[in-house]
Amino acid sequence: MMEGRAEMKYAVPVERRAAILEAARGHIVPDAHADDLRAALPGLVGPDGEPPRGYRVSSVYFDTPTLHGYTERLERQRVRNRLRVRAYGWPGQPAPVFLEAKRKCGPRVIKHRADLGDAREWESHPSARPWQALCAGALPESPAARWVEAVDGPGMEPVCRVAYVRETWCHGTARLTMDHAVGAGLANDARDLRGPTPESLIPDGWMVLELKFDADEPAWMRGLVRALQLCAEPVSKFALGVMVLHRGARPAERRLLTPPSILRAAWGRTLP
Numbered sequence: 001m002m003e004g005r006a007e008m009k010y011a012v013p014v015e016r017r018a019a020i021l022e023a024a025r026g027h028i029v030p031d032a033h034a035d036d037l038r039a040a041l042p043g044l045v046g047p048d049g050e051p052p053r054g055y056r057v058s059s060v061y062f063d064t065p066t067l068h069g070y071t072e073r074l075e076r077q078r079v080r081n082r083l084r085v086r087a088y089g090w091p092g093q094p095a096p097v098f099l100e101a102k103r104k105c106g107p108r109v110i111k112h113r114a115d116l117g118d119a120r121e122w123e124s125h126p127s128a129r130p131w132q133a134l135c136a137g138a139l140p141e142s143p144a145a146r147w148v149e150a151v152d153g154p155g156m157e158p159v160c161r162v163a164y165v166r167e168t169w170c171h172g173t174a175r176l177t178m179d180h181a182v183g184a185g186l187a188n189d190a191r192d193l194r195g196p197t198p199e200s201l202i203p204d205g206w207m208v209l210e211l212k213f214d215a216d217e218p219a220w221m222r223g224l225v226r227a228l229q230l231c232a233e234p235v236s237k238f239a240l241g242v243m244v245l246h247r248g249a250r251p252a253e254r255r256l257l258t259p260p261s262i263l264r265a266a267w268g269r270t271l272p
Contacts, residue, residue: 004103004110006217008225009235010209011202011259016228017178020209021047021169023227027220028169028176030054040165041180054167054177058194059086060187061238063159067246070159073239074253080104082238083156085131087119091194095119099131107232123191130191160241161187163197164208174218179208184241201240206262208235233259 012020021028025047034053037044044052062083063069072080082102089095097119103110116122116134127133164182168175183197202208209230211221224230239257247253255263 004105004108005212005214006107007109008107008211008217008232009259010211010230010232011206011235011261012209012230013265014180014205014207017044017207018047019228020176020178020224023224024169024176024220027218028171031168031170034168037165037167041167044167052167054165055088056090056163056194057086057088057166057179058161058163059084059237060158060161060190060193061241062156062190063242064155065157067159067242070239070242070246073236074256076234078106084238085116085122085190085193086113087122087193089119089194092120097122097193119193123193125191128189128191158187158190160238160245161185161192161195161197162201162237162241163194164237171218171220173214174221175210175212176221177210177212179210179237182208182237184237184245186245199241199244201237201244203262203266208237231261233261235259 030046030050030053033055035055037052037054040056041052046052061069069080069082080103082104084100084102085097086100087095087097095118097116098113099116100111100113114131116131122130122134125133162182162184164179167178167180169177179202182200182202184199184201185195185197187195211217211225213221225232236257243249243253243257
């Protein structure tokens with residue numbers, strides 16, 4: 001069996017959402033742990049008129065002062081590593097929080113995570129490095145242990161916070177997700193996990209579709225991609241966030257990091 005999970009990404013106009021769900025009809029069900037998203041995504045309905053379901057995803061990403069991880073993405077290195085703290089849920093509400101290590105090799109991703117408890121405890125912790133206390137003694141046999149050491153290592157610091165509203169649909173272990181309102185904000189402290197994200201990373205009217213599966217791509221996913229003539233493309237929310245917040249949105253880097261489908265649609269117009 002191939003190691004890791006495949007994650008295929010597509011930037012698509014929100015107006016194609018109904019066609020995506022129709023093409024997947026009969027194969028997917030909403031995530032049983034997801035919340036009602038009518039307030040966050042007004043006007044969107046499911047294939048049978050049900051409200052969209054999912055959750056808010058908030059991540060603080062770590063990198064070196066020289067932005068080594070960002071440079072790896074800019075240079076399109078095939079193997080890349082990412083460290084982040086991630087919470088699911090809305091500000092002020094109880095929500096799980098994890099320290100995650102993500103290793104990407106081509107289209108496949110290997111993730112290790114350490115459970116840090118509730119986001120409210122993380123956000124109110126007296127230490128600026130709360131993982132030292134929340135992970136103490138909990139991970140001696142876990143593959144995530146070395147990533148806890150890595151984020152504690154010299155030179156690693158929070159560089160940006162990324163948040164979005166994610167619709168999530170399931171078929172066994174396969175996932176179809178659609179990310180809306182993708183934004184970024186500065187993160188000077190890793191505890192500031194669910195703060196504001198004023199910088200838009202994906203233009204209004206667009207969303208990020210992800211198809212995720214463990215081994216072979218399910219036939220219904222292949223059929224969906226073929227029927228809607230979708231083309232997988234790189235979409236790095238981390239890199240887009242760093243570019244906007246730390247690189248002055250340099251035109252050459254913006255063009256390199258913007259999903260090609262958005263570039264084609266914006267041809268002749270100025271990107272936000």
